[in-house]
Amino acid sequence: MRFSERCMDAWRRLAGQGRRFVDDRRGAVAIVFIFALIPMVAAGGAAIDISRAYLVKQRLGMALDAAGLAVGSSSGDQAQLEAVMQRYFDANYPAHEIGVPATPVMTIVDNTITLTATADVNATLMSVLGVHNITVAENSTIVREVKGMEVVLVLDNTGSMRHSGKIAALRTAAYDLVDILFGNQAFPPNLKVGMVPYVTTVNIGTGNIAYTDQAGTAAYNGVNMTGKPNHHTLFADLGVAWKGCVEARPAPYDVQDTAPTAGIPNTYWVPYFWADEPDNNYYVNNDYMDDDGGGSFFTRQERRSKYIDQAATVSIDETPQSTRGPNKSCPQEIVPLTNDRDRLFAEVNAMDAWNNSGTNGALGLIWGLRTISPGVPYTEGTGYNDDSTVKAIIMLTDGVNQVCCQGYTPNLSDYGGYGFLHEGRLGTTNRYLAEDQVDAKFTQICNLIKGINPHPDPQHIRLYTITFQVTSSSLRSLYENCATTPAMYFNSPTNAELRTVFQEIAQELSNLRIGS
Numbered sequence: 001m002r003f004s005e006r007c008m009d010a011w012r013r014l015a016g017q018g019r020r021f022v023d024d025r026r027g028a029v030a031i032v033f034i035f036a037l038i039p040m041v042a043a044g045g046a047a048i049d050i051s052r053a054y055l056v057k058q059r060l061g062m063a064l065d066a067a068g069l070a071v072g073s074s075s076g077d078q079a080q081l082e083a084v085m086q087r088y089f090d091a092n093y094p095a096h097e098i099g100v101p102a103t104p105v106m107t108i109v110d111n112t113i114t115l116t117a118t119a120d121v122n123a124t125l126m127s128v129l130g131v132h133n134i135t136v137a138e139n140s141t142i143v144r145e146v147k148g149m150e151v152v153l154v155l156d157n158t159g160s161m162r163h164s165g166k167i168a169a170l171r172t173a174a175y176d177l178v179d180i181l182f183g184n185q186a187f188p189p190n191l192k193v194g195m196v197p198y199v200t201t202v203n204i205g206t207g208n209i210a211y212t213d214q215a216g217t218a219a220y221n222g223v224n225m226t227g228k229p230n231h232h233t234l235f236a237d238l239g240v241a242w243k244g245c246v247e248a249r250p251a252p253y254d255v256q257d258t259a260p261t262a263g264i265p266n267t268y269w270v271p272y273f274w275a276d277e278p279d280n281n282y283y284v285n286n287d288y289m290d291d292d293g294g295g296s297f298f299t300r301q302e303r304r305s306k307y308i309d310q311a312a313t314v315s316i317d318e319t320p321q322s323t324r325g326p327n328k329s330c331p332q333e334i335v336p337l338t339n340d341r342d343r344l345f346a347e348v349n350a351m352d353a354w355n356n357s358g359t360n361g362a363l364g365l366i367w368g369l370r371t372i373s374p375g376v377p378y379t380e381g382t383g384y385n386d387d388s389t390v391k392a393i394i395m396l397t398d399g400v401n402q403v404c405c406q407g408y409t410p411n412l413s414d415y416g417g418y419g420f421l422h423e424g425r426l427g428t429t430n431r432y433l434a435e436d437q438v439d440a441k442f443t444q445i446c447n448l449i450k451g452i453n454p455h456p457d458p459q460h461i462r463l464y465t466i467t468f469q470v471t472s473s474s475l476r477s478l479y480e481n482c483a484t485t486p487a488m489y490f491n492s493p494t495n496a497e498l499r500t501v502f503q504e505i506a507q508e509l510s511n512l513r514i515g516s
Contacts, residue, residue: 012095048368049134052056053121055134056099064115064140066464071106071113072142075510077183082106099136106272113142128467139344145355148190148389148515150337150381151181154368155351156361156397157197162353164322166468169495173502174348177394181513182341190389191513192337193344194371198364199358199414201272203244203333206417212246215263219250221420224275226304231273234325237307237393238314242339245330248363248417255362257369257427259376274328274415275301285356286415287369288324289314297410320352329357329414334371337380357414358402361395362441368393369449372461383418384452384460390512392462393449394505395482401438403431439478446482464505466490468498 025454070088071081085106093101099119103468107114113401116139123131149411153174161167179195185191196202203213213221216230225234235242246269248254252337253267260268278292278300290313293299323329329355372391374381382389403421405414412429413421426434449461465479483489490501 013036016235016474022071037438044168049121049131052098052124053134053136056097056119056121057138059093059097060101060117060119060136060138061098063089063101063116063139064138064411065103065142066092067078068140068142068437071115072144073511073514075180075507075514078108081108089117091261095177099266111144111146113144115140115142130218133157133194144514146190147513148386149181149380149392149509150192150372151176151391151392151394151509152194152196152337152368154196154198154364154393154395156364156399157351157354158199158357158358158359158399159237159321159353159355160353160359162235164469165354165495167351168191169498170396170468171348172353173499174351176347176499177344177502177506178341178344178511180503182344186341188341189338189339192339192378193335194337194378195335195344195370196364197332197334197351198333198360198367199329199354200360200363200414200501201245201330201419202363202367202417203330204246204269204367204377205333206242208244209242211269211377212277216266218268218270219266219391220247220335220423220425221270223419223423224273224302229304229307231271233269234273234307236258238311238326240314240316240326242271242273243318244333246270247272247419248425248504255366255441255448257366257373265512269470272330273326275326276306277301277409277411281409283406284411285406286324286328288316288326288328299390301411320354322355329354330415333379333486334367336371340413356405356417357375358404359397359440360417361397361401361443362438363397363417365393365442365445365449366395368395369445380414387460390462390509391460392398392464392509394466394502396466397479398468398473400470400472401442403434403438407431418439442478443482450484462488462509464488464490466498467492469494 018130046058067085069084074081074084076391085104088103099121101117102121103282104115106118116137118135118137121134121136150415155174160227161170162263180193181193182188214232217223221231222228232242242433249269250266258267274286276295277287279287281297289306290298292303292310303363317323318325318327332351335344370392370485371378371382374383403413406412411420411422413431419427421429421431421434426437428434446463448465452461461471463484464487465483466480467476480486480489
């Protein structure tokens with residue numbers, strides 16, 4: 001027999017005895033006793049019902065705590081978090097338990113989650129006094145421990161991305177990632193995201209001119225011109241603004257995240273300047289002014305005087321996809337780490353494909369590291385010893401590292417971050433060996449990123465890699481080996497699947513950010 005049933009049985013026995021006392025005419029003591037008995041029994045019944053209500057209140061609080069903790073370690077919009085709350089609340093307050101709980105109500109203000117709920121308890125002995133239900137209320141407050149987070153997207157913006165809707169799919173996927181990470185916060189205080197669009201060069205922006213070789217003394221500054229003129233001077237002679245793209249630094253600085261050092265010219269970046277190619281060669285990809293005279297291929301290309309004498313004939317087009325001029329194939333500017341959600345949305349939506357020059361994932365990835373690191377030219381990143389901040393780089397390509405595309409000209413290639421192939425900056429003038437060198441540099445940078453470990457977290461910079469609709473098995477292996485773990489590599493998703501991949505990464509990062 002349950003405790004409540006035993007109480008009711010005792011109540012019935014007491015009531016029966018009370019009736020016998022009333023029927024007993026032997027003395028007034030019977031009436032006195034029965035009136036004294038009623039408050040005694042009522043008090044006892046109240047104690048029993050209140051103890052039952054207290055148990056319900058305890059259970060309600062435990063269920064709210066469990067639901068609040070689950071919400072605190074989850075991410076998503078309001079509807080998704082409410083679904084998590086209800087699932088954990090129901091699991092911890094089963095329907096067969098005493099009390100009828102109402103649906104919990106959740107409010108989230110900044111990082112504080114508050115859950116409230118009520119439950120009705122049916123009264124037993126107190127019902128004789130007209131009290132049929134007892135309503136109890138409880139609440140739970142969870143303050144989420146939110147980690148700082150810095151994420152850099154290193155995204156292939158080469159000409160091949162214009163095919164089959166890939167650049168549009170990338171915009172949508174990157175937009176989703178930013179949206180998930182930021183949620184409903186326009187300027188979250190501890191979240192920053194950056195973006196590195198890359199081709200065979202990157203655009204560091206004209207605001208970083210101080211980190212470029214302004215003196216013209218770096219090894220490769222002006223090598224494609226007679227007299228080796230400073231690239232900044234050439235832009236001024238033409239009356240064309242330098243857009244912000246840079247060449248790779250000479251080895252070993254090209255694969256290092258080291259600051260430019262006064263007195264060491266090769267530690268500074270040379271402004272990207274695609275020389276005007278000869279008028280009389282059908283296969284060139286960037287003829288934008290008169291040659292100012294005849295001569296051989298290289299005589300025409302390297303003639304210094306034409307940048308002054310023929311500046312009036314210059315024909316510039318800097319609108320993607322196909323472009324023309326000294327800034328040809330210079331992509332969108334790097335977005336430093338920022339907590340401005342709307343700026344990121346705008347930058348993602350502005351991404352486009354840039355024809356010619358090829359693909360250089362090594363340069364894209366090293367600039368991803370330079371963007372997320374605490375050192376110049378971008379100083380928005382926290383120090384590597386800050387274990388309260390999660391760092392992540394997401395690297396995407398849709399093709400092999402490529403040194404292209406002028407095999408029929410003496411340049412042997414288009415101009416890119418490593419100049420023209422005929423210069424041998426990659427240690428060879430053979431296209432295929434040069435591409436192998438870019439792959440090797442890419443692997444070196446992957447290992448550099450994974451080796452940054454100043455504290456016990458072996459994944460201090462989480463490196464995600466994505467090969468986007470790639471058929472090359474060697475490239476897939478290159479990117480899988482680059483990722484922090486094999487689970488952080490995503491193999492050749494379709495346009496639709498790419499969106500899911502970015503959402504999955506964003507959800508994983510969100511869970512890391514708010515703890516578990």
